[in-house]
Amino acid sequence: MNNIYTFLKRVAAIAWLIILAVWLIVLFGYISNANANPLFARQTSLKCSSCHTIYPELTPFGRKFKLGGYTLGEREKIPLAFMAIVSRNSISDNTDKSSGDKLFAKNRELVAEAASLFTGGKFTDYAGGFVQWTYNNISTTDNQRYVGHGALDNTDLRLVKMTGSEEKPTFFGLTLHNNPTVQDVWNTTPAWSFPYYSPTIAGPGRGVPTFLESGARVAGIGAYTYLFDSLYLEAASYQTAKGALSALRWGTPDAQRVTLSGSNPYLRATYTFGSDHQNFTVGASAARVTMAAPDATPQGDRFTDLGFDATYQFFSKDDHHIITAMASTIHEKADWRAGFLNGNNDNPSSNLRSTRAKLSYLYDRTYGITGAVFKLTGDADFARFATNNGKPDTSGYIVELNYWPHYVFNWDPQANVRFGLQYTGYTKFNGSKTNYDATLRDAKDNNTLYLYAWFMF
């Protein structure tokens, strides 16, 4: 009986996907001219593929649009855009092997995952912004019950001045943002790096994040310059989003709030070279962040992150082929100045290293394939990581197929959708390949097959 029920549910899910696909094809029509990134596309009259290879990954022009403070084009009267994500994730083994209980509800179910409202764009010739508010429909604390929750998401407000001769053009800018590296334009730093979307329900993740990868909802104030169309330099400060800056973490649940001690530095440099058909970037980033001290502890834990990254992009002359490659690594030294005293950590300090690389091929800006690898390694810390050998080591690979059809919706030429089918395979999870948490669960039990439709309008 249970099998029939599961079978019917699967049939229903597939039927829904087919209905959705047919609905899209009928509604969007077959006009080949996809304008995409809706707010900015409307503002500039350009197609989304002018700024993006596989959104949110940026083209060389997309990088400059962002460095230019989102100010290019004409200001929209009503600067709004929307995003919605419908998805279905399937984890290889959804049972707790020690108890037989189901680990994740809604595994293998089609869900309306999240919806976002965007505003911002061009304010004046010198000021612009990217403001995203997201309603996460599957917020959960126990992976069994899911509730809806809305909060301010990625936000980046900028003031920019373009100077220099035509031969040596330069940007100078200021940014106010709410998530470390959300201001970055190279898609190698955590906020906008591959995978661009990954499963929320039954999503095992890619191990414990370094500070820069943690998506901490904090207030970032930075100054940057893009000198002579090649050298990018940035200095920023991260602090708790409180007082006048509390709006930057609007809606973030208390438990996810991050309180830092004072002002914490972040530095970033990249160098880009190449032609209009191919370009290379090499970069480095560094941050030193101190958490607020817990009660009865003189100092908070301190994280020192040092990252290196490189990118390559190729655009064929006939416009049919795009290849992009990205690699990055972040080394984190954590000083457990509170954690060690409080017994939350085994040692006064420990190291973590997160490395990622990906290679994408995009045909006709419509069909995409990406292969990626990720590897997290770190010192054993039994108090911090509840794993068999005390290590956080997690590694694996991702293969993603994308289909970005060029339909144009009659009443909204900027509406578009991208489909993704993403397989994540784990070779190591929470320290081991097999039996990593003493419940006989193996790394490969966490492999996921994730299907999503990403709507922008």
Next chain:
Amino acid sequence: MNHEKNQEKKTSRRIMLRRSGAVLGAVILTPLIVHAPPAKAGSANKGMLHYQDSPKDGKMCADCAAYTPPPSPEAGTGTCKIVAGPVNPQGWCMAYSHR
């Protein structure tokens, strides 16, 4: 998300919502209130976007979605939503997007 996350002293939810609502409202309304000159032409430095007066790989401004042709054909150059200054219909820049 294993970093220590300390909960801050709570501001009342109502105050926080009101405050953040005001900020978000300000963000949305700023463009409607702040007066900017009607930007007929773009603001980007030609060099930054690698603008050239000749086509590139068969692509030219005349076919681009951001290009506005001159009011009379004799005028020669048009304008662009992205690039500052007069723009040659035979020109090209890295923002090129087929209309």
